[in-house]
Amino acid sequence: MSTSAQDHRRIWDISPSVSPDSPIFPGDEPYALRWTAQLAADCPVNLSAITLSPHVGAHADAPLHYANGAASVGELDLAPYLGPCRVIHAIDCGPLIHINHLQHAAQALPARVLVRCCTKASETWQPEFSAFAPETVAWLAQQGVRLIGLDTPSVDPASSKSLDSHQQLLRLNLRVLENLVLDEVAEGDYELIALPLKLSGACASPVRAILRAF
Structure with a gap:
């Protein structure tokens, strides 16, 4: 594919x-912006400062x-966050994403898998959302997956204290993206670019996560 063609991929x-209205886990620091300088006769620029939990919005x-x-996060290898990716639909799968929700699209999985659980990603905090069953995380790792992601706030249920799926990520050295928006994304293979700061x-x-057509 030529450079010109690549530049026009969707x-x-x-x-x-x-924004200040972004849904956050209870206790997280919300997004806030203030101006530390503003354009005026004696000031050549607008200058802002922000505060937020790094878990607001799409994040690694x-x-x-x-x-x-x-x-x-500053020590992590960037390779898992860039490359071929498969989006798999498990819409309305219930509280947990189980292996059977993904098997229909599991042939020759790339190293990155994003799961769409929602018809439309929530714009308000909702404590009930789909998360990964720990055995699903382990199964994906067995297929050679190195990064998983989803369109809900966490790979574990909001009420979890043991964070079993997060602990699977740790044990298996997997990376994770949360709070994605996959509303308009069909099942299939894409290029993922979602680099953490x-x-x-x-x-x-935070990441500015995108998918790009091959």
């Missing part, structure tokens, strides 16, 4: 907007999020 933006969890002493010591990073 792009799906699979990141939600980040680091192992540090669920294990003391594990890698922070190099945030020193942080437990997660």
Whole structure:
């Protein structure tokens, strides 16, 4: 494929907007923006400052999020976040994504799998959402998958205290993307680009996640 053709491949933006109204886990720091400088006769620029939990919007969890002493997001290899990806639909699958929800699209899986659980991604905090069953995470790793993602707030249920699926990610050295928006994305294979920021010591990073047609 020529460079010119590559430049015209369709792009799906699979990141939600980040705003003060973004749904967040209870206790997370919401997004807020303030102006530290504004254009005026004695000021040549507008300058803003932001505060937010790195788990607001589409984001990549680091192992540090669920294990003391594990890698922070700034230390992670970027390779899992860039490359061939399969989107699999498990819409309205219930509280947990089980292996049988994915098997219809599991032949020759690429190293990245995103699961669409929602007809439409929620724009408000809803404590009931689809998450991964731990055995599904393990099964995907057995298929050679190195990154998983979904269009809900977490790979574990909101009520979980043991975070079994996060612990599977840790044990299997998998990476994860959460809070994606897959509303307009058909099942199939794409190129994923969802690079986390190099945030020193942080437990997660926002990403501007996109899919691109091959």
